Amino acid sequence: METKKLGKQSVKLVNPPSIAATYSIVGPKEGEGPLGKYFDAILDDEYWGESTWEKAETKMVKECIGNCIAKVQLSNSDIDYLLAGDLINQCTPSCFGSRETSIPFFGLFGACSTFTESLSLGSMLIDGGYATNVVCATSSHFCSAEKQFRFPLELGNQRPPSAQWTVMGTGSAMLTKNGDGPYITCLTTGKIVDMGIKDANNMGAAMAPAAVDTMYMHFKDTGRSSNYYDLILTGDLGYIGKEITTELMETRGYNIKNNYNDCGVLIFDKEKQDTHSGGSGCGCCASTFCGYIFNQMQAKKLKRVLLIATGALMSPTTAQQKESICGIAHAVSIESNL
Amino acid sequence: MDIMKYVWCFVIGGAICVVGQILIDKTKLTSARILVLFVTVGVILTGLGLYQPLVDLAGSGATVPLTGFGYSLGKGVMKEVDEVGLLGVFTGGIKATAGGVAAAILFGFLAALIAKPKMKKQ
Amino acid sequence: MKAIETKADYQKYVDEKTPNSPIWGNLFKAFIVGGAICLMGQFIMDYLTTGVGLDKDTASSVTSITLVFIGIFLTAINVYNRIGKFAGAGSIVPITGFANSIASPAIEFKSEGLVLGVGAKLFQVAGPVLVYGISTSIAVGLIYYLLK
Structure with a gap:
């Protein structure tokens, strides 16, 4: 049997799926940030007419998936699989947002790495011949995430400079077997990397070693150089994590200074929006890719993008038990031409 | 009017908060831990007789910070022990602070019924 | 830069990379706001003793109740968190901050019901404060009783 595996952690897709459409909310x-004009929908407030933040996030998932499918004039019955995840306990926004779709559903948790986790698994399903159309969706909501992981919104505390701002956003991408690009060509699945960081207010530093490990393994497995890509984009490392990643890659012999950026850095204006070390959350990478990056790829301004969503695997319980934070990162190579 | 009373009130009250701020910035203690720490320290200092002079000097500057809540607990328990003996060990602290605690519970409950949490603007 | 191999090396490297809080500015803001809240308490206290003519212990209780009310009112109208962002410990340490820590989780968890939402979460921070405050006061009272 022909093997599709490349090196230790990577996969070369023999029948590369296309991203037919994306939708972002x-x-x-x-919406007020630098990427505001690229998003499909910008909400007026954090409730979107619902009574709780959790219900608002559920609605975001539901509407995002529905609108993504509608963009390519398909109906729910044409979709073979729905892969979705978020940050909330038991992934309820994804489950509840999908309950009326009647699409076969896999709920995923990879913390903020979930977006590329879903793209990876969706691509494999299509390449393996098990699906024609797959929808991948990921979301996060500032308020529901703060409530679960940090402090009540009305509590009068301060955020340290290394803290990041959880993005309220959702993005979904429709993968299809017979499209004309942009194509998902290679995947590198990350392993869990824990360098012992315990500070939940410094997620970028906790996740950066995982991003570096996955990026390095991607280059090694595929034999590509860092210059192969127009843009290498990590998910939500923020300013501190971005700097650490750049320097750690340099110690491994890769100079990524000119073509590397981070969604958490792009999505907010650090000075005007007072977001400290930048954006974070599942929705950070998902909405930045589905809004801004996909638009740039369609306009052929970007032709080869390596998207690496990064996740901090932890819970309030593990934090209270003084466990360190596990990092994870999955890379997806997206190219306009084959 | 004794202006120095107000100066000391401001200075001591501010200084106690500065200690809290140093702990937050240098040790990453959460606000819950700060509050627990300050109450406990207030009770102990009162028991050792070290907090009363600060209250005499600064008035509300020493009683409004949470160490002052500890001061009320400590002072109350000792006063009650003087008056009723051993039972006062159990009743004194809560008796002296009952007003503030009951008010916090009632107002907190009412606030929860009325208010809706909103996103911070920054 | 050298390659980083161990967790200890990485922690050291991260500490160097992580910006510190602007400590002097924070201390100044905590001092001013904390001092101002105490001064407000003093004015209320003076009014109650000299203006209304309450005795000192009663005035002290009424002052606490008033400050607690102010703290919770400002929390309910979504203002106290903004003061807190500016003042840090300056608005956490005074009794108004204690009031804020009682009201904020109760408001936030209202969506989980009146008993286990509001009722239980009201004590999320107040609970530990009372546990340690009251327990310490009992210990102090007991020692005081034995030494008397």
Whole structure:
């Protein structure tokens, strides 16, 4: 049997799926940010007419998936699989947002790495011949995430400079077997990397070693150089994590200074929006890719993008038990031409 | 009017908060831990007789910070022990602070019924 | 830069990379706001003793109740968190901050019901404060009783 595996952690897709369409919904703060004009929908407030934040996030998932499918004039019955995840306990926004779709559903958790986790698995399903159309969706909501992981919104505390701002946003991408690009060509699945960081207010530093490990393994497995890509984009490392990643890659012999950026750095204006070390959350990478990056790829301004969503695997319980934060990162290579 | 009373009130009250701020910035203690720490320290200092002079000097500057809540607990328990003996060990602290605690519970409950949490603008 | 191999090396490297809080500015803001809240308490206290003519212990209780009310009112109208962002410990340490820590989780968890949402979460921070405050006061009272 022909093997599709490349090296230790990577896969070369023999029948590369195309991204047929994307849809993104963000909150008001993200809408006011530098990428505001690229998002499909910008909400007026954090409730979107619902009574709770969890219900608002559920609605975001539901509407995002529905609108993504509608963009390519398909109906729910044409979709073989729906892969979705978020940050909330038991992934309820994804489950509840998908309950009326009647699409076969896999719920995923990879913390903020979930977007490329879903793209990876969706691509494999299509390449393996098990699906024609797959929808991948990921979301996060500032308020529901703060409530679960940090402090009540009305509590009068300060955020340290290394803290990041959880993005209120959702993005979904429709993968299809017979399309004309942009294609998902290679995948590198990350392993869990824990360098012992415990500070939940410094997620970028906790996740950067995982991003470096996955990026390095991607180059090694595929034999590509860092210059192969127009843009290498990590998910939500923020300013501190971005700097650490750049320097750690340099120690491994890769100079990525000119073509590397981070969604958490792009999505907010650090000075005007007072977001400290930048954006974070599942929705950060998902909405930045589905809004801004996909638009740039369609306009052929970007032809080869390596998207690496990064996740901090932890819970309030593990934090209270003084466990360190596990990092994870999955890379997806997206190219306009084959 | 004794202006120095107000100066000391401001200075001591501010200084106690500065200690809290140093702890937050240098040790990454959460606000819940700061509050627990300050109450406990307030009770102990009162028991050792070290907090009363600060209250005499600064008035509300020493009683409004949470160490002052500890001061009320400590002072109350000692006063009650003087008056009723051993039972006062259990009743004194809560008796002296009952007003503030009951008010916090009632107002907190009412606030939760009325208010809706909103996103911070920054 | 050298390659980083161990967790200890990485922690050291991260500490160097992570910007510190602007400590002097934070201390100044905490001092001013904390001092101002105490001064407000003093004015209320003075009014109650000299203006209304309450005795000192009663005035002290009424002052606490008033400050607690102000703290919770500002929390309910979504203002106290903004003061807190500016003042840090300056608005956490005074009793108004204690009031804020009682009201904020109760408001936030209202969506989980009146008993286990509001009722239980009201004590998320107040609970530990009372546990340690009251327990310490009992210990102090007991020692005081034995030494008397």
